[in-house]
Amino acid sequence: MxxxxxxxxxxxxxxxxxxxxxxxxxxxxxxxxxxxxxxxxxxxxxxxxxxxxxxxxxxxxxxxxxxxxxxxxxxxxxxxxxxxxxxxxxxxxxxxxxxxxxxxxxxxxxxxxxxxxxxxxxxxxxxxxxxxxxxxxxxxxxxxxxxxxxxxxxxxxxxxxxxxxxxxxxxxxxxxxxxxxxxxxxxxxxxxxxxxxxxxxxxxxxxxxxxxxxxxxxxxxxxxxxxxxxxxxxxxxxxxxxxKSASCIFEYIYFARPDSIMDGIEVYSARYKAGIELAKEHPVDADVVVGVPDSGLAAAHGFAHASGIKYVGGFMKNRYVGRTFIQPSQEMRELGVHMKLNPIRSQIEGKRVVMIDDSLVRGTTSKKIVNLLKAAGATEVHVRISSPPVKHSCYFGIDTPERKNLIAGNMSIDGIKDLIGADSLGYISNEGLLSTCKDGKRDYCMACFNGKYPMDVDDEEEK
Missing domain, CATH: 3.60.20.10 (Aminohydrolase, N-terminal nucleophile (Ntn) domain)
Structure with a gap:
């Protein structure tokens, strides 16, 4: 997307x-x-x-x-x-x-x-x-x-x-x-x-x-x-x-469909629990909670439930913009996110908004979405991420950028907050994320967050 x-x-x-x-x-x-x-x-x-x-x-x-x-x-x-x-x-x-x-x-x-x-x-x-x-x-x-x-x-x-x-x-x-x-x-x-x-x-x-x-x-x-x-x-x-096993925890954060059950855990439930944990770890005084479609929605519901802040449908997603979406010029590329997501102004204008997303990798899209919310009249935008900071590349089947392009691997959280234009920024902790999957049958690979790979990585693969 x-x-x-x-x-x-x-x-x-x-x-x-x-x-x-x-x-x-x-x-x-x-x-x-x-x-x-x-x-x-x-x-x-x-x-x-x-x-x-x-x-x-x-x-x-x-x-x-x-x-x-x-x-x-x-x-x-x-x-x-x-x-x-x-x-x-x-x-x-x-x-x-x-x-x-x-x-x-x-x-x-x-x-x-x-x-x-x-x-x-x-x-x-x-x-x-x-x-x-x-x-x-x-x-x-x-x-x-x-x-x-x-x-x-x-x-x-x-x-x-x-x-x-x-x-x-x-x-x-x-x-x-x-x-x-x-x-x-x-x-x-x-x-x-x-x-x-x-x-x-x-x-x-x-x-x-x-x-x-x-x-x-x-x-x-x-x-x-x-x-x-x-x-x-x-x-x-x-x-x-x-x-010890090492199932990929990003399946629960982002990749899998919410209605799937993996190793004894319903994906939607794990994401909902992540939102609850986020609200505990990073409380905020705000008026509404919105989720970035689609994988941020379950966590947004959980955050709203735990915080008591009203959940609203903050975005309209254009489901007809797919992999063949044509961007013929740099000017049109800048409009790309706006073509895919459009804030619903009546739900945003004049309000302090908590924006829930599942991950923040490079920071480029998060910055654009924050700008969209503020352009729609949000007085404050507080970003909460239902995964920990992605600091390390994955070599096990997920296409992560090189570490130099992972924003959390090169910048402090305060620096990321300023870069994306948010009024505050909070990530779920490693321990908080693991607690959302504690009822499952597996141990989990967290290498993209903590750099602890479950096996040696070939030198060529690292290159």
């Missing part, structure tokens, strides 16, 4: 169909529900009696697939992907699922996350003769798996060895002519859930994709777990995992 936000990751959706329902259309609607996780490209691959058919292109799900394409993509199992490039350039060849042929046959793979030692593995494979067609770390996983697969009769045994080599964050869906395999990284950094529709099994990055499709949510895929589905049924293979 805004250039000041951390960019979405990717989303995966897969189904192993033991019934007669339309697999490709079910996958299409699943990806549609996950569109918020990536808007650069999308793809679907299906297994049609041992032959993998696929379609993937740059663009949104609804732009790529129509009835003709979906009628062509017939099969008893399917995997789909929506992409935002966190590693690898935004090119059509990097769109997923990635379909490859190798000595043991062929497979399709879809990946959400980032492999931190991908550069090292790729270099070693190239020295052994492997040729790469993309710049995506997904192809590195596929190439490594196809090479190791030669040693094993079952692909899941080869995949278990691959998991001991690759480092980083990943949720994987792998489709072969007779199996569908779902894998979550040992730290559980990227989300993955499993559901059931009649006698068929379905996998998704988020549970929200199940709700409107009549799919029963079963559970989260566990960290380090590999789930294999074929015509004989379903089995779980648990690989070795660290003592």
């Amino acid at each position: 805004f250039d000041d936000k951390l960019k979405e990751e990717c989303g995966v959706f897969g189904v192993y169909n033991n019934n007669e329902f339309d697999t490709s259309r079910l996958t299409y609607y699943g990806l549609f529900a996950l569109q918020h996780r990536g808007q650069e490209s999308a793809g679907i691959a299906v297994n049609n009696k041992g032959t993998i058919l696929y379609r993937k292109e740059m663009g949104m799900v609804s732009e790529i697939f129509d009835d003709v394409v979906l009628d062509y993509l017939k099969g008893h199992s399917a995997i789909g992907h929506v992409r935002y490039s966190t590693t690898g350039e935004s090119y059509a060849e990097n769109a997923q699922p990635l379909v490859i042929k190798y000595t043991k046959g062929h497979m399709a793979i879809a990946h959400n996350g980032n492999i931190t030692n991908a550069s090292k593995i790729k270099k070693e494979l190239e020295e052994q003769g492997t040729i790469f067609q993309t710049t995506s770390d997904t192809e590195v996983i596929a190439a490594l798996l196809s090479r190791i697969r030669i040693k094993y009769s079952a692909i899941e045994d080869a995949l278990r060895e691959v998991m001991t080599i690759i480092k980083g964050a990943y949720s994987l869906l792998i489709m072969t002519p007779n199996k569908l395999i779902a894998v979550r990284d040992p730290l559980g950094m990227r989300p993955l859930v499993i559901g059931k529709k009649e006698d068929s099994y379905v996998f998704s990055s988020e549970s929200c994709a199940f709700d409107s499709l009549g799919i029963k949510f079963i559970r989260d895929v566990e960290p380090g777990e590999m789930i294999v589905v074929n015509n004989e049924g379903i089995k779980s293979i648990q690989t070795e995992v660290p003592k």
Whole structure:
């Protein structure tokens, strides 16, 4: 939505169909529900009696697939992907699922996350003769798996060895002519859930994709777990995992849809609790509370409830301004935020406003929104952020700027307040944020806030 936000990751959706329902259309609607996780490209691959058919292109799900394409993509199992490039350039060849042929046959793979030692593995494979067609770390996983697969009769045994080599964050869906395999990284950094529709099994990055499709949510895929589905049924293979997990806490702050449930926590509830905590940590004397759409709204409701300050709908969001929004000149670029958000003057004018947002990365957009509120007649604008200051880059599947471009990594809170033109500025504390997720099943990665990475980061990745 805004250039000041951390960019979405990717989303995966897969189904192993033991019934007669339309697999490709079910996958299409699943990806549609996950569109918020990536808007650069999308793809679907299906297994049609041992032959993998696929379609993937740059663009949104609804732009790529129509009835003709979906009628062509017939099969008893399917995997789909929506992409935002966190590693690898935004090119059509990097769109997923990635379909490859190798000595043991062929497979399709879809990946959400980032492999931190991908550069090292790729270099070693190239020295052994492997040729790469993309710049995506997904192809590195596929190439490594196809090479190791030669040693094993079952692909899941080869995949278990691959998991001991690759480092980083990943949720994987792998489709072969007779199996569908779902894998979550040992730290559980990227989300993955499993559901059931009649006698068929379905996998998704988020549970929200199940709700409107009549799919029963079963559970989260566990960290380090590999789930294999074929015509004989379903089995779980648990690989070795660290003592502590490290789920990405930014899923709850911003990335996931509010109606999703991840590792036992409803995303909306976590955001609402963050607003309550913000009101406790940074009280303010004001007239109204407004939330920046959409991910700031739940926290704004929580802040209003805890503070007793009236919540109002402060902004009208233009939902038709998307990724193809044309900005032909610098003058028009300056109007960009105003084209996407417009304050509702009757709710703002003459009032002291508390503006709630989920994060503040570069500060550029926050400054523009504060200016919009003051131009609409707000006498004061007090900014409250439902995440701690983002001071460090992420290497695990979130597209954060270099640290030199992270405003909180280079400036004091008072300096940021002055830069964005706010009358006051308050961030939720690390401890306060963790308290919003204390009822979950996982420990959390907070590296973008505290710099404590849950694993070593490859030198090339840091560069």
